[in-house]
Amino acid sequence: MSITQKDLMVRMIQQLADVFGRVVGLKRSGRLDEAVELVQSTATNLFGPLWETLSRLDASSAAMLLGSREKVSACAMLTQHRAELDDLRGDVWKAQAGYRRALELHLEAARLGADVDIPTRSALKALRPRVDESKLSKSYQMQLERIVGPR
Secondary structure, three states: OOHHHHHHHHHHHHHHHHHHHHHHHHHHOOOHHHHHHHHHHHHHHHHOOHHHHHHHOOHHHHHHHHOOHHHHHHHHHHHHHHHHHHHHOOOHHHHHHHHHHHHHHHHHHHHOOOOOOHHHHHHHHHHHHHOOHHHOOHHHHHHHHHHHOOO
């Protein structure tokens, strides 16, 4: 990865950290619609028209299209925050689908790295109780157990 690419990744990570801090603040103050708008606009700004395409692909195909661990992690985090907001807004089915999708994307990000970073491991631990593991593919089930341990 070139220095320019690294600079862009660092900038993306900083932008996401700022956005997620704002999303948490909006959630705490009960401004859920604003938080949803912020997540959606960030996803659109970050991924452009590709964001809509990513949502229609399975996690493995989305990861291949994105190509880097950092981009897949960003997609997973945005998906996870959106699922949490859907949950808070009472849209249980949408939240459950979002939690599963986020978990699968985090697992794909883990596959792309030499080791599993702390944010990915933490996200997987947080998402695990919210996802019906029996509906995950066998390879995702095995990978999840390898990373966070048995249930």
